[in-house]
Amino acid sequence: MKSTEKIKILLVDDHQLIREGIASMLGDCNDIEIIGSVPSGEEAINAVRMNRPDVILMDIMMGGMTGIEATRWIKGDDPDIKVILVTMEISKEYVSAGITSGVNGYLPKDSDKKTLIDAIYAVQNGGHFFNDAIMKLVFEDFYSREKLKNVPSKLPHELTKREYEILRQVASSKSNKEVAESLFISIKTVETHKTHILEKLGLKNTTELVKYAIKNKIIAVDSL
Amino acid sequence: MKSTEKIKILLVDDHQLIREGIASMLGDCNDIEIIGSVPSGEEAINAVRMNRPDVILMDIMMGGMTGIEATRWIKGDDPDIKVILVTMEISKEYVSAGITSGVNGYLPKDSDKKTLIDAIYAVQNGGHFFNDAIMKLVFEDFYSREKLKNVPSKLPHELTKREYEILRQVASSKSNKEVAESLFISIKTVETHKTHILEKLGLKNTTELVKYAIKNKIIAVDSL
DNA sequence: TTAAAAATCAGGATTTCCCCTGAGGCTTGC
DNA sequence: GCAAGCCTCAGGGGAAATCCTGATTTTTAA
Numbered sequence: 245m246k247s248t249e250k251i252k253i254l255l256v257d258d259h260q261l262i263r264e265g266i267a268s269m270l271g272d273c274n275d276i277e278i279i280g281s282v283p284s285g286e287e288a289i290n291a292v293r294m295n296r297p298d299v300i301l302m303d304i305m306m307g308g309m310t311g312i313e314a315t316r317w318i319k320g321d322d323p324d325i326k327v328i329l330v331t332m333e334i335s336k337e338y339v340s341a342g343i344t345s346g347v348n349g350y351l352p353k354d355s356d357k358k359t360l361i362d363a364i365y366a367v368q369n370g371g372h373f374f375n376d377a378i379m380k381l382v383f384e385d386f387y388s389r390e391k392l393k394n395v396p397s398k399l400p401h402e403l404t405k406r407e408y409e410i411l412r413q414v415a416s417s418k419s420n421k422e423v424a425e426s427l428f429i430s431i432k433t434v435e436t437h438k439t440h441i442l443e444k445l446g447l448k449n450t451t452e453l454v455k456y457a458i459k460n461k462i463i464a465v466d467s468l
Numbered sequence: 469m470k471s472t473e474k475i476k477i478l479l480v481d482d483h484q485l486i487r488e489g490i491a492s493m494l495g496d497c498n499d500i501e502i503i504g505s506v507p508s509g510e511e512a513i514n515a516v517r518m519n520r521p522d523v524i525l526m527d528i529m530m531g532g533m534t535g536i537e538a539t540r541w542i543k544g545d546d547p548d549i550k551v552i553l554v555t556m557e558i559s560k561e562y563v564s565a566g567i568t569s570g571v572n573g574y575l576p577k578d579s580d581k582k583t584l585i586d587a588i589y590a591v592q593n594g595g596h597f598f599n600d601a602i603m604k605l606v607f608e609d610f611y612s613r614e615k616l617k618n619v620p621s622k623l624p625h626e627l628t629k630r631e632y633e634i635l636r637q638v639a640s641s642k643s644n645k646e647v648a649e650s651l652f653i654s655i656k657t658v659e660t661h662k663t664h665i666l667e668k669l670g671l672k673n674t675t676e677l678v679k680y681a682i683k684n685k686i687i688a689v690d691s692l
Numbered sequence: 693t694t695a696a697a698a699a700t701c702a703g704g705a706t707t708t709c710c711c712c713t714g715a716g717g718c719t720t721g722c
Numbered sequence: 723g724c725a726a727g728c729c730t731c732a733g734g735g736g737a738a739a740t741c742c743t744g745a746t747t748t749t750t751a752a
Contacts, residue, residue, distance in 0.1 A: 286629065305688070308636065312685040341685040343611055374607065376600065382610050383603040387567055387596065404698060417675040419738070432701050435740075440698095442740095450739080451641040454678045458689055465683045628728065643708070655708095656731050663711065674709080 250277035251368050254297035256288040256314070257330070258306045262353065266301060266330075269357045276364065283307075285314030292318050292325065299326045299364050304338055312341050319346040326367040330355075334378055336385045349373035402444055408462075410437040414450060415457030474501035475592050478521035480512040480538070481554070482530045486577070490525060490554075493581045500588065509538030516542055516549065523550045523588050528562055536565050543570040550591040554579075558602055560609050573597035626668050632686070634661040638674060639681035 253276055255263045263281045270276050280291045286309055288302065300318065304311040315327045328349035329342050342350055348367035351360065352375065363373035374382075403411065413423045420438065424431040438450075447453050457463045477500055479487045487505045494500050504515045508530055516524070524542065528535040539551045552573035553566050566574055572591035575584065576599065587597035627635065637647045644662065648655040662674075671677050681687045 289629075309632065310685060310688075313632070337689075338685070340610075345685075372611065374611070376603075379600075379603050379607040383598065383606045386564075386606050386610065387598070406699065415675065417672060417679070419673075421738080429699085430701055431738095432703090433699070436700080438739090439741075448641055449643075451639065451674055451678045454675045455641070455682070455689060458679070458682055465679060630729065645708080653729085654731055656733090657729075659710075660731080661729085662709090666710085 250275055251299060251364060252277055252279045252295075252297045253364070254279060254288065254291055254300045255281040256283075256285065256300060256302035256306070256311070258283045258303065262303070262330075266360070269360055270364075273361060276361070285309030285311065285317075288314050289317050289321075292321065296322070297325060299328060299368055301328050301330055301364075304329050304331045304342070312338065312345050312347075315342070315347050316345045328363055328367060328373065334381055336381055339374075339378055339382060350378050351375060352377060403441060407437050407441050407444075410434060411441055411453065411457060412462055414438065415454045415463045417454075474499055475523060475588060476501055476503045476519075476521045477588070478503060478512065478515055478524045479505040480507075480509065480524060480526035480530070480535070482507045482527065486527070486554075490584070493584055494588075497585060500585070509535065509541075512538050513541050513545075516545070520546070521549065522592055523552065525552050525554055525588075528553050528555045528566070536562070536569050536571075539566070539571050540569045552587055552591060552597065558605055560605055563598075563602055563606060574602050575599060576601065627665060631661050631665050631668075634658060635665055635677065635681060636686055638662065639678045639687045641678075 253270065255266055255278060257263050257266075260283065263283075267278050267281065270278060279295050279297055282288050282291050284306055285302070288300065291297075292300070300315075302311045302314060309317075311329050311331075315329070318325055318327065323346065326348040327346070328351060329338075329347050330351050330353055331338070332353050334350070334352060339350060349363045349372055351363055351373070355363075355375065359375065366373040409427065410423060413426060414420075418426070420431050420434045424434045427434075438453075442448070442453065445453075445456055447456060454463075458465050477494065479490055479502060481487050481490075484507065487507075491502050491505065494502060503519055503521055506512050506515050509526075512524065512526065515521075524539075526535040526538060535551075535553050539553070542549055542551065547570065550572040551570070552575060553562075553571050554575050554577055555562065556577050558574075558576060563574060573587045573596055575587055575597070579587075579599070583599065590597040633651065634647060637650060638644075642650070644655050644658045648658045651658075662677075666672070666677065669677075669680055671680060678687075682689050
């Protein structure tokens with residue numbers, strides 16, 4: 245990039261207030277130009293095709309497509325476009341997923357102006373930018389993983405042992421029939437158990453049951 | 469620990485100069501008492517059995533036994549004794565090895581007095597202490613590993629935008645009917661899309677689709 | 693001991709899912 | 723223009739899931 249050219253920024257966030265806040269933060273910066281401001285990942289993808297930005301500042305949690313998903317899409321079209329994810333709360337899962345999808349930076353929404361501009365310059369120059377809180381988060385995750393190798397997971401006995409067994413199998417994408425065969429019981433019994441499980445946990449259907457199982461570490465997500 | 473009792477420290481380093489340097493740093497601290505000062509890991513283990521310290525400040529690289537090895541021994545006898553490793557240079561291997569063997573803190577030798585005392589208090593209160601350089605080191609390692617994961621994949625857009633929209637909604641536990649209503653299209657269309665999605669992604673049914681969506685951060689697990 | 697909870701199963705009704713074939717309209721790229 | 727891909731919809735059918743009521747046996751807990 246020639247030094248005379250401004251860094252072109254695209255803002256993506258479903259809250260207009262946030263977008264305008266960032267825009268005003270960057271307003272008096274001579275080297276930076278905001279070329280677009282859209283409220284969703286879908287529109288971001290379109291905007292990028294219309295007018296290619298250098299750096300995208302994007303929220304993670306948005307109405308439709310997540311920032312992660314949009315990043316993957318955009319990077320698929322043009323890997324040289326830099327993406328900085330901006331988020332309310334930082335969570336380890338999203339940091340690592342973000343890095344895997346190729347984001348170049350990660351900022352909390354309460355970052356100050358200097359941090360924001362530093363981040364933009366850093367990614368524009370081919371580097372990456374993750375603030376201390378995020379590095380700390382990744383470290384804490386590393387620490388707990390290294391330290392807590394063999395800790396037996398305990399979970400509240402909301403469900404009976406049998407129900408728990410059914411839950412695990414159903415969440416592993418087995419059909420009622422397959423579960424029945426695997427446990428040598430009737431399909432009708434499986435159905436009854438399943439009804440009880442959904443009742444007890446306040447869930448609607450099997451898909452919510454899968455999410456419950458993943459959330460509570462009853463099954464692993466990578467089992468695919 | 470009663471607040472009237474001092475924190476009992478054991479110093480372990482094969483350089484007497486270092487031990488005395490640390491001792492003098494902690495000399496005027498009323499809450500801290502140095503109960504021992506030994507030049508090797510072996511002697512540290514003996515010293516611990518004679519007179520139990522609360523916190524051990526130990527060098528990593530020593531003549532015989534390393535600080536890592538000594539930590540493992542000591543923690544095997546009494547896991548409640550806190551260990552802070554002190555080192556000349558930081559290296560990723562030693563940080564991770566240290567954490568695995570249960571150290572509670574990790575300091576470079578050029579730490580100032582305040583940092584040293586902060587670290588002692590932190591581990592004494594059940595926490596851990598790793599300075600910024602070490603967290604950064606771990607993060608950079610994490611970053612490069614995560615980023616490498618992405619390089620070979622480089623997968624094209626497997627799904628169309630519409631299919632992603634369907635996928636997102638289905639994975640959010642909506643029924644075909646609900647998805648159809650939300651998008652103002654026919655249930656039959658939703659079914660067609662869904663069939664295509666399952667085909668393209670090599671999935672069996674809706675539960676696997678949910679897991680795929682979670683794994684790829686298309687939906688969040690905590691949306692329950 | 694007795695009551696409650698858990699685990700098992702059935703019949704029947706209704707809905708939803710999944711798959712198949714086929715097809716019309718639409719935009720995009722060559 | 724024309725092929726290709728995408729989005730839309732339909733009919734039909736089999737499989738599966740969901741929901742209901744009701745029941746028996748075993749296990750657990752009060």
